[in-house]
Amino acid sequence: MSRGDKKIILAPSLLSCDFYDVGKQLELLKSIGLEYLHLDVMDGVFVPNITFGQPVIKSLRKKCDMIFDVHLMITKPERYIDDFFKAGADIITVHYEATDNCRAVLENIRCKGIKSAVSIKPATPVSEIFGLLDCCDMVLIMSVEPGFGGQKFMPDMLDKVRLLKKQIAEMKLDTVIEIDGGIDMTNAAACINAGVDILVAGSSVFGKPDITAAAEGIIRAAKGKSI
Secondary structure, three states: OEEOOEEOEEEEEHHHOOHHHHHHHHHHHHHOOOOEEEEEEEEOOOOOOEOOOHHHHHHHHHHOOOEEEEEEEOOOHHHOHHHHHHHOOOEEEEEHHHOOOHHHHHHHHHHOOOEEEEEEOOOOOHHHHHHHHHHOOEEEEEOOOOOOOOOOOOOOHHHHHHHHHHHHHHOOOOOEEEEEOOOOOOOHHHHHHHOOOEEEEOHHHHOOOOHHHHHHHHHHHHOOOOO
16 A cells, blocks of 8 residues: 555544444455544534544444544543543544643643644644644644535645645654545545645545445555556
């Protein structure tokens, strides 16, 4: 799963899955080599939607050994870091806009021995988080307004990716870049070429009749191969 020497990681977003059949769907995705699972947690306050919380993640953890990439779209995420860590998160992403002391939250996540990440909404300049990069293992660039799946990709968000990639290189960091929102076969290659390391895809995978074919199609497209 690489484009040249670059590893391409696809993280399907559970938000778009069929929860009645979630176990079978995750096994299908694992069967084609996918390692990451993106878990969107929304509180109905920071974003205008409510999804699932720690109990669902804890339940999934019992049967699923994928890397749990937990995206907290909640106000004051510092209140729940311990809970999501105990539920089985491998990566916890918090929003820069959701807390008064993002650095303290990121450092707390790292202290637990898991990966820390920060995310920004489309309207937030990426330069706002440059001062946090030294305590981030990952940065999540939102390419839609957070809160609902199935939205249209915002191509101008790739300018943020390019600026971020340059800053990471200048600081000599290993921070990876993830993008989430409207990712599909038509824009996967552009994201990778801009400097993205991890593609999050929801409805373009789980919303398709054949989810493994959909996932493989995005990976092929990201490699620059025929779709």
